[in-house]
Amino acid sequence: MAWAAAFLIIEGPFLVAVFTSFTAANIPLNIIGGEINRGTMELLLAAPIRLRTLVLAMLAASLSFAVASWAVLSFVTLVLSFFTLWGMGISQLMPEPTYWESAILLPLSLAILAGLLSVLLLLLFPSLARFRTGMLVTQNPVILIASSPAVFSLLAITLRPDVSPARVASFAIVGSLILSGLLVLVAPLLVRGETLLYEE
Secondary structure: OHHHHHHHHHHHHHHHHHHHHHHHHHHHHHHHHHHHHHOOHHHHHHOOOOHHHHHHHHHHHHHHHHHHHHHHHHHHHHHHHHHHHHHOOOHHHOOOHHHHHHHHHHHHHHHHHHHHHHHHHHHHOHHHHHHOOOOOOOOOHHHHHHOHHHHHHHHHHHHOOOOOHHHHHHHHHHHHHHHHHHHHHHHHHHOOHHHHHHHO
16 A cells, blocks of 8 residues: 555656646647637637737647646546545655645646747647547647647656656746746747638
């Protein structure tokens, strides 16, 4: 039972990060991708609103959805983990407060990055939306790319036991927050309305 508890404690936050990233990336795919596939993107572009404002609004909505999905999945996972450890009679192995900080920030930061990446990829390459066939379409290139930071983080601690999970988590948190900030700044400059109309 000790190995199961160790697995749950060490890899738990990384598994949650993968699930939240998949979910956060799927939401823009289903919303923005749906608009692209229905051919209604032209109506949004014709609205009396600047393209920059529209892009920022999409990014803000993606951020909100990412936080919401993180909150739900993290809460469920933490509750299940607590009762699992308690049921195994090893609740005394509960991690230190610094662990919980990483366990909370890691999935949140990676989910935000995944959501923002998903929005940017769909706006830059609208044709990628046609790969979707329903909810949680993990084979879609948008989902695979947007959730890759979380997947790579999980693989790093799984395939390299000599690597400190805390260091990987810290690197992933800082890196994802920096990239998320850059995406918010750069995305409005990269997206072109002509691209969206042409792809339709």
